[in-house]
Amino acid sequence: MDGNFSKKIIFSNETHFQLDGCVNTQNCRIWGAGNPRVSHEKSLHAQRATLWCGFWAGGVIGQYFFENEAGYAVTLNGVLYRNMITEFLWPQLDGMEIEDMWFQQDGATCHTARETIELLREKFPGRVMSRNGDQNWPLRSCDSTPCDFFLWGFVKSRVNANKP
Numbered sequence: 250m251d252g253n254f255s256k257k258i259i260f261s262n263e264t265h266f267q268l269d270g271c272v273n274t275q276n277c278r279i280w281g282a283g284n285p286r287v288s289h290e291k292s293l294h295a296q297r298a299t300l301w302c303g304f305w306a307g308g309v310i311g312q313y314f315f316e317n318e319a320g321y322a323v324t325l326n327g328v329l330y331r332n333m334i335t336e337f338l339w340p341q342l343d344g345m346e347i348e349d350m351w352f353q354q355d356g357a358t359c360h361t362a363r364e365t366i367e368l369l370r371e372k373f374p375g376r377v378m379s380r381n382g383d384q385n386w387p388l389r390s391c392d393s394t395p396c397d398f399f400l401w402g403f404v405k406s407r408v409n410a411n412k413p
Contacts, residue, residue: 256306356380
């Protein structure tokens with residue numbers, strides 16, 4: 250086994266930023282000094298922004314907001330995800346040595362569509378970690394990526410510090 254394997258994985262994920270300042274702590278790990286048993290009211294369908302990024306040993310790849318032509322957040326689907334890959338991720342990877350890099354994503358439907366997996370295999374042949382990928386991402390697995398265990402909680406704590 251390659252001792253540097255963990256440095257050859259691009260972990261990817263997206264998260265929602267609720268623009269009312271509420272954080273869905275079910276989807277991220279937050280270490281804080283506040284009382285976790287305090288209840289807060291929040292609106293059922295608050296405005297939000299959906300952000301994607303990749304994370305690897307060399308740092309963070311991008312930040313990509315899923316939005317329509319008017320700049321409003323949209324619900325993520327396979328077409329939007331594949332557009333992000335071709336229009337944003339591929340140019341970000343230009344100049345990077347990715348010949349032996351792996352690409353990881355969770356089992357969201359937009360990630361695991363046949364067209365999406367085929368698109369990812371163009372740059373990562375035989376090295377896609379995902380449901381339906383070359384290395385299956387376990388069903389109902391815990392969120393075990395740096396994005397979930399560090400990045401999203403850290404970024405959300407900074408964004409929500411001033412109550413957007």
